[in-house]
Amino acid sequence: MNIINAIYRIVTSFGGELHRQSHGLNRANQMGGALEEWIKDVFADTLDSTDENDRLIKLSQTFSYLGNQNNPPDMILKHGDAIEVKKVIGKNATLALNSSYPKNKLYANSPLITQACKTCEPDWQEKDIIYVIGVAPNNRLQSLCMVYGDDYCADQSVYERVRDAISLGVKSIPNIEFTPTNELAKVKKIDPLGITDLRVRGMWSIASPFKVFDYVYQRDDNSEFNFYVSHQSTKIPKF
Template identity: 55%
Template structure:
């Protein structure tokens, strides 16, 4: 059975690990808060808490078809399920640094930004992508959120159009020797010896989800830990295990599910039905 975001939320309520670094250092799985956050996200989807390393690795293998690196998106892909991108910030209002990769409305197998290992991990053409963002301060996880790229950022054409327009403008400069590159540009033979080159790179960033969705959710700073998730209604209806989460919300006052309307990232004049899931302790 394919793991999904509903499973992850259920497992989070059951295992709210906020002392991230201490928890994962004690298990020899992470040395810093960024790595610890990624390990926690793996455990949330795989439900691999409190397992010895051999059993945990097997459970993670059963859950994920791909686990990535810092150079290419995504950080993980669920077997026959969604892709996941994990981002750590240290202050509540900090933006997300995406570096050379523009925001992902969805993830496509023909994208030049993904690795061959990701492309060949399973048979797929496109995946919905979950942005999982954690605010980690003094090795403590203070806030965590999960939002889908399709609800968070515009479609790919919005970003690729800007990227290629800039790329064409850079490459139209006369008297400069350009080389083929996936970046915005590369200038070869800058100096008389012809041994120096210049890389022109895009450095993308995006406001964090709490800032983007501040019209439907505001963090309670008096709580030790807050979790926020937004799932549009069409995506919510795809899951067959939402009843489990709804039942859990009835019995746990810290967990709440609300009907909301969110802006369409491609046309903010349009509102879309969605669910807001929050958990605060």
């Protein structure tokens, strides 16, 4: 019922301003930091919390994993879904996923997730993943979309086939010494002094779900706030 409760809190407690500060590595200044903290509050029922210690206790009771700066997902609900939060400025802006391809599911054997994520719950193998996309120029939330990965993304084999083909092609270039990496390729000690390295990274992106599902939901640009939750799967009811 976590997502149903979260939807209820968004609908009944929406204020528009994303004001809570993030913690660690100055994340409040990074794209999506304030939105990510707001989503945590929505699920943990801490939107009105002013006692940070009390809030942290509730977050620990709600989530088994709270993410890190460089690896997906941003959070995992205890014995529930993984959540990936993306903030954009434009209403139809493409989502930048960086080196992580789109995910229809989150798998414990993925090389792109941290060891802490892999061990956040005993023996988990696979989790549904919710993409939460917020249109929030100047940290004022105008539109929000929550969509399940298996409604939004292809099977992982589709992306891995292309990634592996490109990686294999790069590594077949003669007279270059490659080193093992989770990225497309990595070359060390390129120059005579052995002090220059080269990383070959994939930079993935995906169209906004507001565009992908525009045949289902049309935003009202005259409204202060638009909110869409995918209902193609059977995990959540229709609204």
